[in-house]
Amino acid sequence: MTTAIQPTQTLFEARGQVSPLPRVHYVQHEFEVPVGVTRLGVTLRFHKEKRCQLFLSVFGPHGYRGTRMNPGAVGDIRLELTFGPGGASPGALAGEVESGTWHAQIDVESTEETADYLLTVEAGFGEVAAAPLPEPVVVNGRPGAGWYRGELHAHTHHSDGRASAGVLAGAARQYGLDFLALTDHFTHAGWGEIEGQAGPDLAVVRSLELTGHRGHANLHGLREWVSPFVDEPGGKWGINDVARAVREQGGLFGVNHAFSNSLGWRYHEFDWSLSDVFEIYHHLEGPSNAAQLTFWDGLLRAGHRITGVAGTDSHDPHTGRHRLGQVVTVIGAASLTPTGLLAGLLAGRAYVSLGPELRFEAEAGGVRAEMGGEVPLAPVRLQLELGRLAYPARVFVMKNGLYHTHLDLPASEQTVRLDFEDPAPVPGYYRVEVYARPPQSDFFGGREWQNTLLLSNPIYVRSEP
Template structure:
């Protein structure tokens, strides 16, 4: 490529975003007359308060990457560089085909009017060019078990700090069995994270749908799914995304549903398309109480949605973002992406901030664990808990309401419990455990900040 080609501008324009009128996406098209080695796309704007603009590029063959920097203020520059054998964070390497290309500015939200500039130019090979790593020969291992891991984590390919290599190293350091990479919008980190899998760490290819009315993790994808669901002039919506995820054998998980302006507001969402739901989010504080309450409402309505944890880690060694503090434990036939997804789909999972759990029920000669089903006959619930580092109050809930509780001493060995219900109802039982503060009285104990364990339901047939 000559210097002239390097400097060639394919698009150079100025525009403005404003709160009024509300615009969700700005589309700018440009044409590549002949195949190029690379492109450089740059969006610049100024942000004083809240002005969230995300940059995405689409070529003739489809999606090529997204760049975002939601925490920054002042002069913002978002840049994507990609070509035949190189790509900057968030971008996908590959040929720069001749034909029609499109730059999309996602106006996630803005409280201010601000100008922006957008340029696209031909680009020479990047000095950070890399060879796409080959997937590991082994992604997990055979063998039934209960596996603990992280279902919500980000890298520098979206708004996280670590590279995929650093994220995987942290997962190993904190003794996780599995890790889902859930960067916003882009699958750019998939090749690197897949190359880091082995028999001790299974990795799941995921994305976070980052919509204007809520976020959701798309777990177990085979290929990128269009996550841009907020164009009122397009028929593609969040229900279509959930169906597309399921068509690939993946799972749709609603994230941090009560996170204020990032909470779930897709009121048209068909909850029968939801496979999992974050009942505990490491960064959400007291919103976790609301998330549990809403989940119980879904369960009482007959939806069988698996409750999971999410750290939403953007720096795997920092504070509340540190991996391993709140994990999802999945009962799976194998430590593989398919085995873990099957276990999640079946409801064989629980949220843990330390303890381990065995929870099963017996009724009418049948036995069922979490996600399983019992006949509507007198029920005997059995629980085993280990690693109780604090005095603990254990609750059993029946159809989302209080059924019984027991106070347990700190005990690193096995604590066994048996609870009977001679008058079951169609619905479900689930268990919760909380660290018990010394000053707690007889009506306290479900403070969100003391959460230790949240089970998934054992169901009772009607």
């Protein structure tokens, strides 16, 4: 039987102020938690009229316990995290409230105004019922090679999304996805919930969105939480350290929406050899997608074999441009499992689709290769199979990021097979782009981002025969 919790006791209270100058990235407050606390609540209150992005994170004696954010709100803002063995608030990790030194971190992502804040910590005492243990994950995907459609960028109410993990997974199934990566900002509080939604028809990947002050990145395939707090000037933990830590866990590091103005990528010290994937198509970014595609070509020409992926960045999986399934990353994987999907991504066996299906191979010097593979330096034959062309389309073959050739196709429900020849290859790569075509034929361009239907990953050409 559960004993009622006694009235709360205020353990700590601090007032402070943030302003545009001097620039402060993190504000730390330490507080002591005595023995016997069974519920802990940490609350940050402030008022904003313009852009004042403050996020609250809490750390216990043994490490990270959660983050709360509400970036789009104005007026009186209240960010709250509660912890206890009986459960936790969104963004927080349930569990025992350890006695000892805790600290609250105010992440000053950005501010255009001076704002006063109040931080309070309250404790509850008494017995509480332990939270029920989550059902063990029995099945997360299924064996069998195939080309699997899914989403690599989605949020729940554990960060700034509206949906629960159950609603997100239900939407993924409704819109025909095979896999889903949960990429909540900062926190991994939703991992257990999303894994509880997995099954033979839906594989789920433990991911996290690093939400830095100079850009965002997805950390895919984590076993354990990796600190995304990389913005302390002169600090010992930076963006390259995060990428290395992700790789040490067998995960993949990927830069998100690199040209999204103040949310774009500005970590100029980043070592691009540590990037595994890159968002070449972001469903909310509009014309920035053209810049992302061009920048990716620059990375490829520099010798970085980085896999291009899509991201819906869904915060409400049934609504508008956030709805799942409008753009997907299709991965050629040995199995529909987190391990199989990550291996397929790392190998470059993937393409971005807003509808069509693709098979893309090359043959040169007696060697055949699919996306992510390579052929020797010899006359090249490219072979494409395109299916589900709902619109008249223009198919481009790109050579080292530049135009090589194109072909116009009518809409068709049948699979179309195409061959292209290049008798004079150079070291580098080929990739394919497909765009919807207006009905009239005086269409001289064709690579307008708003007409994108498909973007392939490269097939590489070695520098030797």
